Amino acid sequence: MSVSMGVTVFGVKEALRELKDLDPELRKTINVKAKDIAKPATDAIKAQYPPKLLSGMAGKWDSQGRQLFPYDQAAARKGVVVKVDTGRKSRSVIRIDQKNPAAAIIDMAGKQGGKNKQGAMFIANLTALFGQPSRVMWPTYDRQAAQVNQQMFNVVKDVMATLNKNLVM
Secondary structure: OOEEEEOOOOOHHHHHHHHHHHOHHHHHHHHHHHHHHHHHHHHHHHHOOOOOOOHHHHOOEEEOOEEEEOOOHHHHHHOEEEEEOOOOOOOOOEEEEEOOHHHHHHHHOOOOOOOOHHHHHHHHHHHHHHOOOOOOHHHHHHHHHHHHHHHHHHHHHHHHHHHHHHHHO
16 A cells, blocks of 8 residues: 655646657756655655654464564655656656555545444554544645746756757757
8 A cells, every 4th residue: 555646737748758768868957857856755754753653563463364463664765755656657857755554554544434333443542643534745745836836847848948948950
């Protein structure tokens, strides 16, 4: 389980795909810039994961052979990554993912409701302490969104100017 978030800007995916063919080095530079631009948001998200949460999260918890818990703050912070993806099936070009299963569950548990009594109680306890889902990623990103979006807009504008200059010459 992973949690993703992204902002949609139409045409960027196609432009980046074409840019890969026209100027591969510029395309790599954009990937690096995108990750640098998202860094304040990812750092803020990472800072929101507390050292401990509910007592039951310290134990091992497997589901269908996949380990979901124990929760570990360092692993939750390490799980926050920026991805640049121009694949046809991707929903957003630049997104912030939470790859750590425990942190993803903490963030989004309760979005679809508890399937049993224990699940409902787990969700109720999380909600009482940390609020409604999304508890970490979206609220934290929203505080950084204007800055991130403006900087990404500037990068796209610079890339367009560079490409136009190269096409005219």
